[in-house]
Amino acid sequence: MGDPARKTALYDAFAHTGKALSSGKRLELLDLLAQGERTVDALAKAAGLNLTTASAHLQTLKQAGLVATRREGVRIHYRLAGDDVAALYALLRRVAQTHQAGVEAARTAYLGDDGPEGVGREELLARAQAGEVVVLDVRPTEEYAAGHIPGALSIPVEELADRIAELPADTEVVAYCRGEYCVLAHDAVRLLNARGRRAVRLSDGMLEWRLADLPVATGDAA
Amino acid sequence: MGDPARKTALYDAFAHTGKALSSGKRLELLDLLAQGERTVDALAKAAGLNLTTASAHLQTLKQAGLVATRREGVRIHYRLAGDDVAALYALLRRVAQTHQAGVEAARTAYLGDDGPEGVGREELLARAQAGEVVVLDVRPTEEYAAGHIPGALSIPVEELADRIAELPADTEVVAYCRGEYCVLAHDAVRLLNARGRRAVRLSDGMLEWRLADLPVATGDAA
């Protein structure tokens, strides 16, 4: 009873999953996968990794049970193994931000000076239903297709400058992207404000929206 | 906007907290700390670690923001930095168990063949209030003192064989310990059953009890 070697084996097994969360690049991959499934080389490009390096990290995630794969012809699609994985990832970020000194600094250095606070999820829902705001998804189109806030328009942030005319001129815009630490919505709001539009961000993004079990629509833009 | 170096810095900061979860020994330390604060050398002994090794792991946990310290004279007491840390630890274990093949095997190898399922928290509360069962805490006394289920008796598992007479002979016993993966209650139930007592375990333990915001009593046994 209570064999120390077996205890160590059990905790090492937990640690094996923890180890998957111990590399920044692997967390970037999880972040992308939280938006929807992707092929290896799409992930490698999006995360700025060499293909073989990305593959190795994905193997690590897979052995830890955090991701699963699906083969479709010659490509392999990776996806999160479950909602609980997204929840674990989100909680890790929250705990890090709450208790670890460097995170807040790194966050503002990356996202830029927040300017105004974002609006909350419930507030967004209420104001969107009342027709007071337009909801704008600024992620890449594949991520929009994989799941977005119902009724949101899709304009990826790189195209926003050119397509700004598609937004109603006199309605406030609420932009959102992947999650609390995603730059895209920050950039979009800065751009829109610079062009004289009223725009704010959702305070987090699709990751947190899904975890809150709010409605999600799928499919390409109309 | 969206400097890749800054993005890497932010994700590396998250990974720094993840890295703290990547060693089985550190998870054992977190497991102990989830029961209440402890000094360095108490932790080292309880986890079966060399003092300097334990100290090094605790520094890692501290830099990751998962634990905090309090000095009392010549000793330093470590504790979890917050409830969210306990939640993160619990979620890591759950995700590992759900998605990683080896965990279930390691679990049963360590805990022994479960025998009957444990009772749930709500069921325990109801049956204890109805006086149908006696609740028995089999953790070390310091952990009992740091927080236990209200009304529970405290008999550490090593003393249980000698003190079995303190338990009412004709009432069913529900034993609990640290959490879902703690051996103590398993051992206690096996011992009690071998002595002809009706005994079952709580299906998890104090860690999950606290996270469920159920009532907790503190202080030594009367």
Place this chain on the structure above:
DNA sequence: CGCATCCTCCATAAATCCATGGAATATTGT
């Protein structure tokens, strides 16, 4: 069947992590 594509496996060198023993630091009591 041969070839192209997508991905995984293997080998390697640089960097990092882990356990441990001995030295250094901080606090308490004499």
Place this chain on the structure above:
DNA sequence: ACAATATTCCATGGATTTATGGAGGATGCG
């Protein structure tokens, strides 16, 4: 101030991890 205790810091060797290039497997197409 000195000795004793508890903990952290430092140096070291051994093991693991990371990024990367090249070889190997699987699938689909002509």
